[in-house]
Amino acid sequence: MTTAATFEIEYRQYLDPDGHPIGKQLPAIARDLDHLVELYQLMSFTRVFDTKSIALQRTGKLGTYASCLGHEAAHAAIGSAMRPEDVLAPAYREYAAQFYRGVKPRDVLMYWGGDERGNDFSGPRHDFAWSVPIATQCLHAAGSALAFRIRGEQRVAVSVCGDGGSSKADFYAALNCGGAFELPLVLVVVNNQWAISVPRSRQTGARTLAQKGIAGGLHCLQVDGNDLIACREAMDQALERARSGGGASVIEMVTYRLHDHTTADDARRYRDDAEVKAAWQREPIGRLRAYLTRLGAWSDAREEAWKAQCEERVNEEVDAYLSTRAQPVEAMFDHLYGDVPLEIAQQRALAVAREVKHG
Numbered sequence: 001m002t003t004a005a006t007f008e009i010e011y012r013q014y015l016d017p018d019g020h021p022i023g024k025q026l027p028a029i030a031r032d033l034d035h036l037v038e039l040y041q042l043m044s045f046t047r048v049f050d051t052k053s054i055a056l057q058r059t060g061k062l063g064t065y066a067s068c069l070g071h072e073a074a075h076a077a078i079g080s081a082m083r084p085e086d087v088l089a090p091a092y093r094e095y096a097a098q099f100y101r102g103v104k105p106r107d108v109l110m111y112w113g114g115d116e117r118g119n120d121f122s123g124p125r126h127d128f129a130w131s132v133p134i135a136t137q138c139l140h141a142a143g144s145a146l147a148f149r150i151r152g153e154q155r156v157a158v159s160v161c162g163d164g165g166s167s168k169a170d171f172y173a174a175l176n177c178g179g180a181f182e183l184p185l186v187l188v189v190v191n192n193q194w195a196i197s198v199p200r201s202r203q204t205g206a207r208t209l210a211q212k213g214i215a216g217g218l219h220c221l222q223v224d225g226n227d228l229i230a231c232r233e234a235m236d237q238a239l240e241r242a243r244s245g246g247g248a249s250v251i252e253m254v255t256y257r258l259h260d261h262t263t264a265d266d267a268r269r270y271r272d273d274a275e276v277k278a279a280w281q282r283e284p285i286g287r288l289r290a291y292l293t294r295l296g297a298w299s300d301a302r303e304e305a306w307k308a309q310c311e312e313r314v315n316e317e318v319d320a321y322l323s324t325r326a327q328p329v330e331a332m333f334d335h336l337y338g339d340v341p342l343e344i345a346q347q348r349a350l351a352v353a354r355e356v357k358h359g
Helices: 033-058 072-081 095-100 105-112 136-151 169-180 210-216 228-243 273-280 284-294 300-322 342-358
Strands: 010-012 087-089 157-162 185-191 219-224 249-254
Touching: 010 228, 033 072, 033 095, 033 105, 033 228, 033 284, 033 300, 072 095, 072 157, 072 185, 072 228, 072 249, 072 284, 087 136, 095 105, 105 300, 136 157, 136 169, 136 185, 169 185, 169 210, 185 210, 185 228, 210 219, 210 249, 219 228, 228 249, 228 284
Parallel strands: 010 219, 087 157, 157 185, 185 249, 219 249
Antiparallel strands: none
16 A cells, blocks of 8 residues: 655644743744834733723623634734735734734724724725624635735735634635645634634544645644744744745644633633633733743833833723714615615615604
8 A cells, every 4th residue: 555645734832831932942033022022012902902892892882892812922923924015814803913913993992883984994905804704704815815926916815713714615715725826825723722612622523723724735834822932933934935936824823712702602601610720821921921021021010011001002092982973874874785775775764864853
């Protein structure tokens, strides 16, 4: 018997849960302490924003909100590794990646507050809007990557989905296109172990989610998603490979969803407290802070000062969101159809009349 082909999935981790280096050879990003501090500040700011957003939803000032608690390292690595001209096709909780690319927190709040003007966010105009339908954004990224290749542009399309999203046909179609056409495409699977209430063990028989890209001929890698250094190195290499004509990649970043799926969910119904407590011991922000502190690049005093700055800035963004004047009722009709059907026009007229009558 002969073997047609063999495959393996590499796993990378450079910092243990206590922030100690693993092995003697760290990548260059591990020595760029100024940049690591910048990314640490981004991660911690995002967590303050996330906490505030949940509080806004609980007090009726925000709609259903998708927390990013525990995902900060993965998202910061994605956004910071990309160039401005690259395209990001996010799901709906990659806030740190978008903040790095210029999206304002008030934009995020407007979107989750039910105002679609939030999707007309600051930052690169070519980035895609938030995508609540699962994994459809992977196809948007693949299409963009195909356009880049046809035009001969040195740009890369990046998409992010969760472990559940990697089971969707959209994800498989995107990676198949990435391999067949050698596209400048990076598909990141942020494996947070839960597709709402469905655990990773019931989603797929694959030993890793990264290996799903093997069938499409993509470069595949699994990293510790709580290790910013590992995540960033993986992104840097995948983007460079794509930009130089080396084809598409799938990166699985293994982390854990420390909050409910959204504020409409109650994870206590299907997760053990012990599992969540164990995951908190591996979370990304404390890990990076410990590493930077040992190297003298961060301190308790800087931590307290930065937290105060984060609180101030988040409050400014919340105030900007809350003071934004609501759109008139006809806005929900005016941007839906090119040629408005008669029944919709009648509904619009009725809505406007009721708004005038009731103020």
